[in-house]
Amino acid sequence: MTTPPHAAPEDAAPRLLFWYDRNRRDLPWRAKPGEVADPYRVWLSEIMLQQTTVPAAAPYFRAFTERWPTVRDLAAAPLDDVLVAWAGLGYYARARNLHKCAQAVAAERAGCFPDKEAALLDLPGIGAYTAAAITAIAFGRKATVVDGNVERVISRVFAVEDPLPGVKPKLRALAAILTPDERPGDYAQAMMDLGATVCTPRKPKCMLCPWSDWCAARAAGVQEQLPRKAAKADKPTRRGVAFWLLNPDGAVLLRRRAEDGLLGGMTEVPSTPWAGHAPGDAEIAESAPLDLPWRSLPGVVRHTFSHFHLELGVVAARAGDGWRKAEGLWVPVDRLGGQALPSVMMKVVRHALAHA
């Protein structure tokens, strides 16, 4: 580690904590002043908040904690119940790892989360950020928490010009220098709140910032340019055709996706493979769950994943007496809500119901 470009004042951390005490946000997972943090709730919230906004995670957090109040309750639940409850939140490996982690903590640690970063890192779904966050917020132990907010704050305060993600180790080292011994949990949350509400990606509210007087980026007038980021690859478009098939009972044919990879373990409307080119008639017939006179519905379902766009045509048919030969599960239309349907598949369902 090189010498910081400029020194932080001795009272940097106390000033941030002073700001935090006066701007504390009331979030569903946040212990109120004086309350003892519940490691289960801290862990659950941190998993849900990975790459996810507070408004998106909040209703899921309420639903999970009401249904599964303890880590043992969550561990005892079938994975499929967890996937159904997680449906719509995205990054479904989080849900699978959440369940694995709960089972590990319940079975091997008597339901108690470890309070050290190294042990936390051994658990599924817990990486450097989450291990530090749990250590600091749930157990009140010193740890340097570095998420996207902290990276932005640090890159600005020290006017770090090197682009992400390569500069991450340097930002972490600088963040560690600032981390105080006192109030580790509050400091971690204060850093993230500062980034989320004041030191924002666009139009940072420097007038409200407790660190504005020593922020190197602000002094240079480059706060809106930092942190610099490497250009990201553009997203290709993949195309496919989904099969909306009803049986004589009015149930829809669904399938369970492979346990790993995109939407792993989730439920889907059967479809052709999603390829760079639209499937031809032969490919559609090849993938069809039954050999039927499929009629194509008007329009297309568009969805954007983390790394590609998807355009899905929809074809529909009614299965006759041979409907039992189709591979998959038949679900009554009014019970689709009980399925682990990710958002893209909810779009397909809505499209089919609107046009079929």
Add this chain to the structure above:
DNA sequence: AATTCGTGGAG
């Protein structure tokens, strides 16, 4: 080290 993994809101 570079990819793969979702989603919905903001601008």
Add this chain to the structure above:
DNA sequence: TCTCCAAGAAT
């Protein structure tokens, strides 16, 4: 419409 992006992890 389109880009960016939000409390990252696993491989």
